[in-house]
Amino acid sequence: MNIVEMRNINKSFPGVKALSNISFSVKPGEVHVLLGENGAGKSTLMKVLSGVYHPDSGSIVLNGVEHSKLNPRLSREGGISIIYQELSVVNWLDIRENIFMGRMQSKKLGPVSTIDYAKLNQDTKKLLKQVNLDKYEPNKMASELSISEKQMLEIAKAISFDAKCIVMDEPTSSLTESEVKKLFEIIRDLKSKGIGIVFISHKLSEIKEIGDRISILKDGNYVGTWNVSDLSEEDMVRLMVGRELEKSYQEGHGSFGEVVFEVKNLSRKDGKVRDFHMQVRKGEIVGLSGLVGAGRSEAMEAIFGAVPKTSGEILLEGKRLTIHTPYDALKNGIGLVTENRRETGFFQNFSNKRNISIASLLKKSKFGGVCGLIQEKNEKEMAEKAKLDLQIKWAGDAQLTKNLSGGNQQKVILGKWISAGVKVLIFDEPTKGIDVGTKSEIYKMMRRLAENGIIVIVVSSEMPELLAVCDRIMVMAEGKVRGEFDITEATEEKLAMLATGNGG
């Protein structure tokens, strides 16, 4: 019998049909993979299951009980536990309170029931051990954990429910490799206890490794369900994108011009980056690899002037640049596509047009962006051009960027920097959470930029990505450059060895 049975679910948001007539089920002890492009409706389907969204029609059977409308509490009582795509850790609560949020063990104290912290500590310690976080005490503030540790905390929380079905919405996108291994161990253990898992990821190799069955969604429609072993990675891509993806990653031409961009002994005030240096030649794409926390994003932020640095020289086309703020960087033709689109990439209250034009306008302005006039005609042309160049799919240049899918948001951000005519463009995790189709488009775009003489630097935690787009890959660890490989000699193993500090 299925532990979860969703039938004919329909769900619309203003202007979008997110789910049409989707049915979905989970059997005990299986890992059921959900696959689809960005915006296909995976997260929405799971949020319907967890009661965050109410479906327009359709029914959900949990434990043999039929529901037409759930809420998070009811869903949990029905045996569902979920790790949401967006982290839901409360920074100002400690670990145990995060795990047991809203359902802490109580004991009677006269007429009132009070929280039983002793019991809570015990339970927490057990869970932390399971997810390799036992170096922390249960009363450690969650704010002191790194992003990937927070994700592990979410996993601990999810397994603490004794749920019959655990949903994991892109749990691996912010985990390190060893943590992914740990997670898979946990999943296998849960399976053996007869717990059903829904697993969402854009990383096809992971799906092959851990999945049992796979359901594919496309634009809110149901494509089909298969056994994972019956599909090759190519099949998956074809089914979710609806066409064949040509193996697109063409390599660079091997021979490059002189060094045009150079960073020398860059150190940050907070010590997260020390003595960083890099050289980029004309037409070359340089990648930056390393473990989470190695200081790659931090180095890029420092180049970009977003954080104070204590030392460092930045040279572009032989000229020394003075960069104290992102404004200075922009003025000197440096752009940064940040790691976190939503928080630092674009303006939720701005239309596509405005999001694209902002940097170019700023670049033309004076006195720290204070003086300058706006010509709307110009803006419109700029947006139109970006749309054509980058093949952005939008309903119009006046549509709010926040209503685009992740991939298209990313393209808008790209459009912003390209319109500003940057000479150096730094990409930080450019394809995080972006589906394979869009990914290959973005790779092509990077190559095109490099061919047009723009310096392209790519920071990524996904080694296949770096191996696919870069001409040279540098490795960082503990805030320092550890070494570099030409693409012809780089392999995942070599990169990993250098990143973890073994060999060189």
Added chain:
Amino acid sequence: MSQGKTNKFAQFWDRYSTVSILCIMILVFGILRPKSFLTPANLVKIIEQSSIYILLGLGEFFAILLGGIDLSISSIMALSGALTAKLMVDFGFSPVLAILVGVVLFGLGIGVLNGILVTGTGLPPFIITLGTQAILRSLVYILTNARSVSGLPTSFQTTIGGHFLFFPVPVMIALLTALVLSLFTWKTQCGRNLYAIGGNPQAAWYAGITVNRHTVIAFALSGLCAALAGMVNIARLAAAEPNAGTGYETYAIEAVIIGGASFFGGVGIIPKVIIGGLIIGTINNGLNMAGVSSFYQQLAMGILLIVAVTLDRFFGGRSK
């Protein structure tokens, strides 16, 4: 929360909610007091009386646009008025010079100070301006020794407090300020940047916007508008009062919020602030005209605030 409201009414309301509320109010008061309320003279009066609320609202708008708030505007209004009056009366400054020093320089200066305190400490503007509100009010008392300053030059009074082509000059000042600020928000880089910062301060920083500098500018504009309100006020009254404007920051906030700006920043337009200010003026005038007892006036104001903003929340698209 959204209930698929793609119907005509919602669209209409989204665009015209604030104007509609104003019209409904005028209609209601017009029906209640057809002879006294709906006269051209009274309507002009309403606009004149609203000019201070509009000016204060314009300033507050910039603080709220950044997702902050400026509680000190009422004190700035009083201090600037008192200073300008003192300069003319006790120090013999010419009106032009007094306005330059007491309104423009002072207003901008004190606003810059607010801005520097906010950006320098990183504290919520609510706290900083709560502090400066108290400090500045106390400076008004110290400056004036809690006495009103009268005997302003006639030329000052008849120009700023007078009429120009039938229209009261305070109205002209308010509308002109609104026009300039509208252009500023629509057509200049700086204005655009303020919206960006209000929408997402972190993204603004990463896009190359000098966030602190712009925050200071927003508070400077707030200070300047408050000082202009102070100038209009002393011209209208022909005197500067130490207690002037006490509690008026509330009117300003109401004007901005009723005008559809979001408390979370990044949303709102100047023309709607004007309507917001007119709404405040109309209620005050209408309730007077209708002879509503003062006990009930606050009641009406409170209910109106909640109802207007709720309507906007549910049918308007903007203030989410």
Added chain:
Amino acid sequence: MSQGKTNKFAQFWDRYSTVSILCIMILVFGILRPKSFLTPANLVKIIEQSSIYILLGLGEFFAILLGGIDLSISSIMALSGALTAKLMVDFGFSPVLAILVGVVLFGLGIGVLNGILVTGTGLPPFIITLGTQAILRSLVYILTNARSVSGLPTSFQTTIGGHFLFFPVPVMIALLTALVLSLFTWKTQCGRNLYAIGGNPQAAWYAGITVNRHTVIAFALSGLCAALAGMVNIARLAAAEPNAGTGYETYAIEAVIIGGASFFGGVGIIPKVIIGGLIIGTINNGLNMAGVSSFYQQLAMGILLIVAVTLDRFFGGRSK
């Protein structure tokens, strides 16, 4: 912004900043006025006078904990006080019954109403409670016809306004309330849920916490504490004043924020609110004792607010 401050002083300050500020203030006033300020009688008076700020601060704490604000507490304080007084004086209720109806039921009820308005409309608490502040104040005037209500039963006065084992009863009430609420926030599920909601409302909702219900509870507590302040106040004055508490929401907010709570929600503890309230009481008392003119008292309050919160911002760990 953090500058690697792992030194001893920072750690100490993080924990004891609020207490330290209080101690410094007591020291300063003690040196200025050794004979009148630092007497046991005066110190007890300070605590007694602070009891209203503490009670209001305790209520405000819950609104701020959720990342909101409650501006209506001053009006609730006045209305509850007036109602309770009327019930005893005009309707012959026994004190116990009057307190039950006028303080407990009324305070909770009006708080629940605030909460329902906030959750039902989805509007910022600032706007809603700005509205209810005006509405409730106007109801006080209507209820009392803007006259003070005196002639409270002696039993009421001597109990609530009197002493118990040397200690003024208002102090006992404030401390008892603080104790209960401390336990509530530390030891109960509901209390912890409030922190979770304040820290990350979406995460709380995902975790199955009934966010709306808890928001209503927070405002109910705010209302109850304000009503208790109203009760203490009428007992202290031996009368209910229609203007009671005007502007006191500011003191409450200051007490909470000086006490280190964050305006963004999710951070803060009750004991520090008590210290915050004591700080407000000490400044008021100390400035009186030092014979500072009322002009300069506001000045001092404003500066102190900014300085205290800035110190906490730069050396304290929590209120980021």
Added chain:
Amino acid sequence: AKTAETTAAAGETKAAAEASEKAGETEKAGEAASGDEAYAIVLKTQSSQFWQDMKAGIEDEAKKLNVTVDIQSGNTEDDVEGQVTILENFISSGKYKAIGVAPISDVNLNNAIAQATKAGIVVVDIDEKINADALGKLGGALSAYVATDNQAVGKMAGEELTKQLEKGSEVAIIEGKAGAISGEQRRDGAKAAFEEAGMKLVDSQPADWDRTKAFDVATNMMNAHPDLKAFYACNDTMALGIAEAVKKAGKDILVCGTDGDKEAISAVDKGEMTATVAQDPKAIGAKSLDLLVEAVKNGEKPEVGKEFKTYGIEAILINKDNAKSYLN
């Protein structure tokens, strides 16, 4: 307490004469009082001219009598609790044997006064008439009451206006803040005068003692009642705002204020205002201090229920005829 009220009523008529007569006597009292006696006075606020003048009057008198006096006030005219705190602090400082109070409402300081009585401190009531009944019940005692009778003030203003108006003319009142007793008494006095003279009171609204509000409210009233002939304002701050509104409206409407602020007197002199009923805050302040000093000199102890005297400081009508003489 009942008897107190009756003697108070009787005392009122004599008061003015007594006040002037005693000038010489108090001088002697001053000599007798030793230099380090300290007195305290709690005022309503210091943020208006009336209270500033009263403070000045007290300070001048203190210099004359060679005593020290500490004067404090609330931050605003609404701050009923703030005043209590101040009075309590004065009491608990233990420095004072006699304290003067100008309460915001008729009862807000009662409980604190009762504390003063218990501490053996003599209290003189200034300006706002305390509800003596309620005070007595709480065990508080007053030594004297110094004020101008606000109802009489309003009446005087009303009569001055009606003198210049035809019977049946439309008149309006601009009140202070809702609930402020002194304002209400003035309003009631003016109302009575208008009724007696057969005027038609068309509107009476508060403008919160605020000049801008008074300006706007008056403008609106003139629009609503085009035949309006006169305004009475419960203080001069508002009267000046009204006068400005009248001037701007280009109408010929009488405006009478209250308090006798310098600015108002000069407006009367210039014909911009019709009249103002001046209280003499300096005299009120000085008299209050005299009484405090005298009580201490006489070793007076507070006695609950004892009758206390009322010293009425006469209000002065200032109109065009005598305005010059008050403008030094």
